[in-house]
Amino acid sequence: MFNEKDLTAIDLTQEATAEEPLRQYYFMAKLRELVKTLSEERGRPLLVYNLVVGCQMNAKDSEKLLGILLQAGFVETEAEDGADLVVYNTCTVRENANQKVYGRLGYLNSLKRQNPDMLIAMCGCMMQEPHVVETIRTKYRFVDLVFGTHNIYKIAELLYLRVTTGKMVIDILKDAKTIVEDLPAQRKYSFKSGVNIMFGCNNFCTYCIVPYVRGRERSRKAEDILKEIRQLVADGVVEVMLLGQNVNSYGKDLEEPVSFASLLRRVNDIPGLKRIRFMTSHPKDLSDELIEAMRDCEKVCRHLHLPLQSGSSRILERMNRHYTKEQYLMLVDKIRREIPDMALTTDIIVGFPGETEEDFEDTMDVVRRVRYDSAFTFIYSKRTGTPAASMPDQVAPGVVKERFDRLLKLVQQIASETVGKDCGKVLEALVEEEDEHQPGFITGRLSNNVMVHFPGGRELIGTIVPVRLTEAKGFYYLGRMEPYKE
Ligand code: SAH
Ligand code: SF4
Ligand code: F3S
Numbered sequence: 195m196f197n198e199k200d201l202t203a204i205d206l207t208q209e210a211t212a213e214e215p216l217r218q219y220y221f222m223a224k225l226r227e228l229v230k231t232l233s234e235e236r237g238r239p240l241l242v243y244n245l246v247v248g249c250q251m252n253a254k255d256s257e258k259l260l261g262i263l264l265q266a267g268f269v270e271t272e273a274e275d276g277a278d279l280v281v282y283n284t285c286t287v288r289e290n291a292n293q294k295v296y297g298r299l300g301y302l303n304s305l306k307r308q309n310p311d312m313l314i315a316m317c318g319c320m321m322q323e324p325h326v327v328e329t330i331r332t333k334y335r336f337v338d339l340v341f342g343t344h345n346i347y348k349i350a351e352l353l354y355l356r357v358t359t360g361k362m363v364i365d366i367l368k369d370a371k372t373i374v375e376d377l378p379a380q381r382k383y384s385f386k387s388g389v390n391i392m393f394g395c396n397n398f399c400t401y402c403i404v405p406y407v408r409g410r411e412r413s414r415k416a417e418d419i420l421k422e423i424r425q426l427v428a429d430g431v432v433e434v435m436l437l438g439q440n441v442n443s444y445g446k447d448l449e450e451p452v453s454f455a456s457l458l459r460r461v462n463d464i465p466g467l468k469r470i471r472f473m474t475s476h477p478k479d480l481s482d483e484l485i486e487a488m489r490d491c492e493k494v495c496r497h498l499h500l501p502l503q504s505g506s507s508r509i510l511e512r513m514n515r516h517y518t519k520e521q522y523l524m525l526v527d528k529i530r531r532e533i534p535d536m537a538l539t540t541d542i543i544v545g546f547p548g549e550t551e552e553d554f555e556d557t558m559d560v561v562r563r564v565r566y567d568s569a570f571t572f573i574y575s576k577r578t579g580t581p582a583a584s585m586p587d588q589v590a591p592g593v594v595k596e597r598f599d600r601l602l603k604l605v606q607q608i609a610s611e612t613v614g615k616d617c618g619k620v621l622e623a624l625v626e627e628e629d630e631h632q633p634g635f636i637t638g639r640l641s642n643n644v645m646v647h648f649p650g651g652r653e654l655i656g657t658i659v660p661v662r663l664t665e666a667k668g669f670y671y672l673g674r675m676e677p678y679k680e
Contacts, residue, residue: 198265217351258377345370506549512548660678
């Protein structure tokens with residue numbers, strides 16, 4: 195367990211302090227007593243099942259949730275069936291993610307009928323929407339605990355409240371002012387980790403719900419970030435992914451402002467750390483200073499995710515993205531000039547309200563010119579409460595689907611051509627896992643984020659090895675390990 199806390203010294207005969215994170219350590223200890231009693235009664239450990247969907251932010255939140263729950267004495271299980279506590283960390287960025295949750299709740303209800311002691315906790319972005327909480331409160335009465343994105347650190351306290359009062363607990367904060375540091379975390383990978391550098395988003399792209407469910411931008415102090423990364427390195431981590439909805443505006447809200455570029459340089463100086471990635475960069479804030487930092491820092495991976503969303507300047511304006519097609523293309527040129535081997539990936543939305551065939555052709559044009567290494571393409575999804583949801587000229591689903599298919603075909607064709615360009619070279623790969631499909635093979639990630647499969651054993655997981663890329667397979671390579679060079 196990362197950052198495990200010693201809970202034995204906490205005096206539980208006293209009232210809980212208001213000071214965080216001490217208050218949470220107190221409730222972890224309180225909950226641990228409860229969990230112990232319950233597991234003695236049931237003659238087995240109490241099992242927690244965590245389901246997490248959505249982006250890296252949610253994945254990171256779930257590591258903290260699990261860290262707290264494991265410290266409180268729960269044991270993690272891989273199955274909902276038989277779990278004593280199910281925690282569902284939700285996403286609401288598109289409607290389809292949202293719909294699945296209600297289906298899943300129906301299933302949990304059937305499990306709970308067989309096992310009435312089972313506790314169900316709902317959290318994450320979807321819970322920050324008032325209409326969702328209202329639906330759960332009235333139609334899904336079997337849910338035990340509902341909390342949001344701003345108070346995940348409180349799960350032990352909220353669960354303790356639920357168990358001791360026997361009542362449904364709903365605790366949603368509209369926004370968060372402080373950041374609670376120093377929580378335990380159950381890390382998913384031993385060798386790599388996400389690191390929050392900021393929370394929330396101030397950009398209000400007109401299609402996007404994230405600013406409403408994640409609140410305003412708050413940066414962590416550089417010292418706290420660096421301390422966490424040093425601890426992670428001591429714990430075996432070689433690669434970090436710095437996380438924020440718009441990392442390029444990191445530090446602007448701090449008492450002593452720090453730029454993302456200077457943070458990157460300081461992270462690059464941490465001994466023992468081998469690779470740095472970050473997610474996500476908004477094109478409007480990508481400074482020359484940052485391009486220089488990426489170029490100079492040898493640990494910064496040769497991959498930049500630079501969401502385009504649309505190639506039409508007219509649509510970009512309606513999206514409130516604050517850049518034009520030309521500015522985006524100039525930015526790409528500048529990056530390629532400074533760092534020629536930088537892989538570029540992107541996000542694109544098809545069918546934003548008012549998108550004409552001409553607008554869509556502008557998107558296709560940018561894709562052809564930039565030649566992305568890969569692109570995530572999304573069909574525009576109407577999110578209640580966002581400005582785009584009430585724009586009058588929504589595009590007909592048939593038209594959107596036809597454009598989406600054309601875009602996907604182009605993206606895939608270009609990606610299969612660009613990804614093969616390093617064939618024959620020897621590049622470093624971080625070994626991440628055993629290859630599921632080929633026994634005796636392992637899977638590594640190159641600096642440019644492309645995967646390579648090659649013969650090797652699981653003892654190499656977490657190490658960086660030189661691999662000759664022998665065959666390009668469209669989106670990945672086959673390869674073989676080369677001897678280490680001194
Ligand atoms: N902060 C990141 C994106 C977070 S959401 C950024 O600005 O790039 C991840 C992606 O989901 C977005 O880049 C966008 O392409 C997509 N997305 C967000 N809202 C959407 C919506 N309403 N419909 C379809 N796709 C959406
Ligand atoms: Fe959403 Fe835009 Fe913020 Fe990204 S930058 S999270 S797309 S509002
Ligand atoms: Fe989804 Fe929330 Fe991330 S809405 S994409 S989990 S910030």
